Amino acid sequence: MTKKINTQTTYTWKKFFALLGSVKPANWIIVIALLTSILTTLAGLVVPLFTKDLIDGFSFSKINASLVIIIVAAFIIQAxxxxxxxxxxNYMGQKMVATIRIRLWKKIIHLPVPYYDNTKTGETVSRMINDTILLKELIADHLPQFVTGIISVIGAVTILLFMDWKMTLVILISVPLTALVVAPLGQKMFKISKGLQKETADFTGMISQTLSESRLVKASNAENLEEKRGKEGVNRLFGFGIREAKIVAVLAPLIFFVVMGVIVVIIGYGGIRVTSGTLSTGTLIAFLLYLFQIIVPVTSFVTFFTQLQKSKGATERISEILEQDSENLQNGIEKDISGKKIQVRDVSFAYADGDTILDKINFTANPGEVVAFAGPSGGGKSTLFALLERFYEP
Incomplete structure (x- = not known):
């Protein structure tokens, strides 16, 4: 029997990360990727420091060739x-998604027939293709930016605290304020993404079924009906897209407003400090360079967390398929069936939550004997053969 899906079960972050953790690539790939990310960050953090020294002691007669070489080398190493x-x-992300797709395909192939009776083919295809694409975009595209960005932010903030802790606090205060607004929007994005993925699967299933039964549609003169159903599906997808666009439309200006506000405050406050002689021009320039090393990753974090919410909604359906009970497969047994007969004794059957189709059926088919099953449509003829093929259990 197919395990029924409990749609009320809460899909937690723990389950989401457990799914990703179950398909992680080799440890050496993770280690090397993190080490090169750290090297990239260190090289990038060195540049503002040398720039500060270059500006504060700037003079054509005092240009240090070794300092210029170090700055250029840092750029090259960073690149x-x-x-x-x-x-x-990216390789790690692609490998993880490929592993999930293989696991999902293996599970789908070994699901029992009742699962296919209750699930549209297009819906399953959508889980295999559309939902995993969202996961691929998260791991292969957004995760690399997030990992390198978080290292860059930590390094830049650490240096800034040593350079001038007062100016650094201006930046740090803006982060929790932004998070208070972004967090509830992210939760809304998760709900919208979850609904969008379900609607996409339903729409894919509907058009797949309609196209596969095009002769029946035309024979039934149902073109107008199917046209209406298709239009309704497109409009529902459009509605989810508009709701998602509204959240993005709020997030983008919000982040821009915060970023520009911080930049203006830092320039204004730093300019006053430079004028009063408590801060050098080189330090202010270095501070602004570090500020951009913080701002650029932080703005990408918003995109990352938005994609994270969308991926969580997509993987919920993937996890539901992976948690389904597979068929109890047995190894094939070579057996000589010549001279054997088929016996059916008191066999009854009903589809899940349906009326009884077969009620205490008895018959024997002897070798060489032709047995015919006659009855009206829906009488159970096909069901009986499905039982003989062990697609269902009586």
Missing amino acids: VANGFSVFLL
Whole structure:
């Protein structure tokens, strides 16, 4: 029997990360990717420090060739290490998604026939393709930016605290304020994404069924009905898309407002400090460079967490399929059936939550004997053969 899906069960973050953790790639890939990410960050953090020294002591007669070489070398190391890190993180993401798809396909192939009776083919295809694409975008595209970004932010904030803790607090205060607004929007994005993925699966299932039965549609003169159903499905998808666009439309200006506000405050406050002589020009420039090393990753974090919510909604359906009970497969047994007869004794059957189709059926089919089953449509002829093929259990 197919395990029934409990749609009321809460899909937690623990289950989401457990799914990702179950398909992690080799540890050496993770270690090398993190090491190259750290190297990228360190190289990037060195540049503002040397820039500060270069500006504060700037003079054409005092230009230090070794300092310029170090800055150029830092740029080169950062570019090479970043490229290598991004490739490894993308490889890791692609490998994880491929593993999930293989597991999902293996599970789908071995699900019992009743599952296919209760699930549209297009819906299953949507889980296999559309939902895993969302997961691929999260792991392969957004995760690398998040990992490198978080390392960059931690490094930059640490240096800034040592450079000038007062100016650093201005940046840090804006983070929790932004999070208070972004967090509830992220929860809404999860609900919208969950509904969007369900609607996409239903729509895929509907059009797949309609196209596969095109002759029946035309024979029944049902083109107008199917046109109406298709239009309704498209409009529902459009509605979810608009709701998602509204959240993005709020997030983008919000983040821009916070970023520009922080930049203006830092420039204004730093300018006053430079004028009063408590801060050097080089330090202010270095501070702004570090500020951009914080701002750029933080803005990408919003995209990452939005995609994370969408991926959680998508993987909920994937997890439901993976938790289904597979058929109790047995190894094939070679057996000589010549001269054997088929016996059916007191066999009864009813589909899940349905009326009894077969009630205490008895018959014997002897070798070489032709047995015919006659009866009206829906009388159970096909069901009886499905039982003989062990698609269902009586």
